[in-house]
Amino acid sequence: MKKKLITYSSLLTMGLFLATGCTKNFDKLNTDPTAFSASNFDPNYLLTTAQLNYTGSQDFSYDTWRADLIYCSDMIQGTATSIGYWAGDKYLSNPDYLAAYWQSDGGGDGAYAEQVKPIVDMVTTTTGVAKYNNLHQIGRIMKALIFERITDLYGDVPYSQAGDGYYGKILFPVYDKQQAIYTSLISELQDATSKLDPNGDIPTGDAIYGGNIGKWQRFGNSLLLRVAMRLSKVDPATAKTVVQSVVGKTMTGNSDDAFLIHDPTGGRPTVNRVSQVLQGGPENQYVKWSERFIDILQGKVKRTDPIDPVPDPRLAVISVTNYTIGTTTPAGDATPADQKGQPNGYDLSGTPGLTLGSAPGFTTLGDYSCPSTYLTQLGSPTIILTYGETELLLADAAERFGIGGSAASHYTNGVTAAMTYLTEYDPKALVTPAQAATYLAAHPYVAGETGLNMINTQYWELTNTMMDFYESWCNWRRTSSKANPLGYPNLTPVVYPGNATNGTIPRRFPYPTVEAANNPTNYTAAHNAVPGGDTMTGLVWWDVQ
Template identity: 45%
Template sequence: MKSLHKLILVLCLPALLLAPACTKNFEDINTDKNKSGEASGVPEYNFSRALLEYTGNSDYSYETWRVNIIYCAMMMQQLSNVSWYAGDKYLQNEGWAASYFERAYPDQIKYITDVVRVTKDNPFQANLYNISRIAKVMIFHRLTDIYGDIPYSEAGKGYSDRNFTPKYDAQQDIYLDMLKELDEAAKALDATKPLPGPGDLIYNKGGSQNGTQIVASWRKLAYSLMLRLSMRLTKRDEAAAKTWAEKAYDGGLFASNEDNAFIIHDATGGRTTVNRVSNILSGEWNAINTPGEASISKTFMDFLKNNNDPRLQYIAVVPASNSEVPADQLGMPNGYDTNGSSSPTDISKAPGYPGDLKKYSVLNKNVLLRLNGPSFLITYAQTELLLAEAAKRGWDVGANAATHYNNGVRAAMKQLAQYSATAAISDADIQAYLTAHPYTDADGYNQINTQYWAASLLDWYESWANWRRSGYPQLTPVNYVGNATGGKIPRRMLYPSTELASNPTNYQEAITRQGTNALTTPVWWDKQ
């Protein structure tokens, strides 16, 4: 028995001697070096993913279709639909209206907040950190414009902080923080430090740009976005709007179409890489080739035709004849259906009905809807038109309202060539248009914001937001039987009903502060 004890002691002695060392390095020894984790991750990948998801490239939902097209494009009367698109007739479909909220948080917000968090204290990644802050504002900006009060300061922290019930921040607080973030991030960019490679899908496409160019471009983007945010405040706090708009101008804005922020898509990667709007309207879902599903609205068509707009020849085509001739184009009125000749809202009862839905114009897929075409995020044309309004208000933004207006219209027309080289409008045609439709200060707000509406074609989120802020263009609402708004164009989309179950306290606090979760409840900056 004693011999057995001695043997056990001898066998255990090495382990006892090694125990302190094993305990000291326990975490390192028991970590699988071959397993990927946050420390071994590549933040630039998440940055790229956030940008791509922002353009709608999620394979799990169709938020671009549901909110941008089904709702916003129809409400803003640039497209029209006679079947099931709820936005054409202000019908309520909670799943569609809530879809952007449901997809933005697990996709865009998760990726961009992760990048900001992991790069914050890394000097080597200082530029990626500050560029991501700018992108984060761009992402949250659209989300809060759609829904109002949203999770912001605590958003995207489910993994890092185990916070699965984030508070809803007041939109006013969100806007003030976003403006601060843009200013700080723009000032902190440094061309002497490392920059993202080709993961920067906006300004380093293909990894060919130098650091000075990239920093200058992102700084202009930050201040152009700041100008957009500042103008959102005009109904609620014009003094603050003026301060931030002038700060944006002083910081340096887009100066030509070469500065435009856009992402070029890849037609070979399916839903996760193609231009999502194009894929819905002319690609996989092919909405424009389903008669009456996505026709050009009579409102938009009348604007183009009545003003002899040189963009029309590239924007529209008649499916029945494949004609691109401006005189042949016909817009379809909003608010009609195909419920049969006994229905007063059947499209056959519409004035000027051509007898065939295929005779109503659709968007020209060869110009605007290429699967490898660009998604424009913020443009020089939009920036100049916002400056035109700022100048009309008497703010110090360089030139007068007429000059900025002319610059904006000219840039919007020239921008078509960035969709396709075949859509180049000549300087002579643009000047002829401006001569025939000169800026008139007495009608300035209408002219400026109606041109903004036209310049934001395909980005119907932005068209809708600026219309709510400015009231222009002066659209005539439809009052379809059974609509959810009393015949008024909706002012916001709907929170998901799942939030009431999963985050009830914070959800209810937002409802109490902002108002009923309804299509007619205005967001903070939209309240009179």
């Protein structure tokens, strides 16, 4: 499908309307017919722009590079690296990098400029326009998707007034409480999804589903499920009620997976930014799968344990050792038993005990496993939300709340989908249903806390293979509490000198300090209200301990 783009600066002319005077047809006679306006501009362009920007396609990789990779991927122990500026698994504070998703420096403009502005414009200009009903509702769903990530990273954030500087003349938006944001996300998703009309307009700017309204209905309900389950610690009653409302309405198979396909030549504006980062600079040699990730896929509790006789079949597809990302030769070694993850928390400083060469079991850098070429091709899709995630969340709800069917059945569906969806990256990235069934037979579901561990460990494995480390970190925080501080899966924190978290896995991103100058009153109120302080150890509302 042809992708349509328009820069935000060109949209500013949309509101240039002349005031009505006494002369009949004054507006018609005195309005430039070539200028953009709400009546002659196709808002489908804005949907495409918001979708591309959500996947990081136009931001020169700063949001993706710094937030998803440098921080989330390492601190959630999906990956590990010894590159000095990758601070995630050392729990070091780099204010510019932590602010990048909100408002970047030196490159992309962050989510508020690149995602919020176009989607708010689209929702605003299509409100009440019958011919754009489905486009409008999809815009509302996309807006919820965008804001869920922003608030999950930072907590209380501008929401109700965000992106309204042009239409509402609001230049200093308030920071809405996260509880209020989540209440609105639930309401918006419920209403927007219910108003999608399979017999209505087909959005031409939809780069995800190509305007398939049935898939958007299932996506909206699946996103609503994820939003609801985020509240399982802080507001289980609401979580349970909302989950019950979407049972039977969520994704039904891998064919419903939401992903955006990128340009295999690496050209802008549709390049896969994760792949671009991993193929550039030192990342192609130094970014590895973490020891914890590989150990779990091999069925080991710790590195020195023997490999399970039936390891996770994804290993042969997503991991390769003796390989440099982005190259074709040598092809590397994808044998599951040969995979070896890099321990988190080591650098290249040469300091005894800190440098990678002093890590237990270190031989050479090349022996550590890295993401395979299937996951790191420039044309690899960005996976947004999957049937596998949905089924694992339903399994969690069934085990936790006793609703929505059998936890074991949802678990089986979720694990099978999480293994077989990989062909969305490349048809050769094949894990068959039979391989998944063999794995499940060797590792049957066990109810209770063990079951919750199994479900959410599989969710972590899936979102790591999706390269959606934002979601991996969010769900781990959801399953971590005072009673279970290591979360699911159990992750052992890194103790690195000078870390900013007292040796604990970070819980949120601090607010960008530039907000103190740009929006001082509202920033100060939000900064002072963060439970535990506006630091990497503060808590967002749903992450109660």
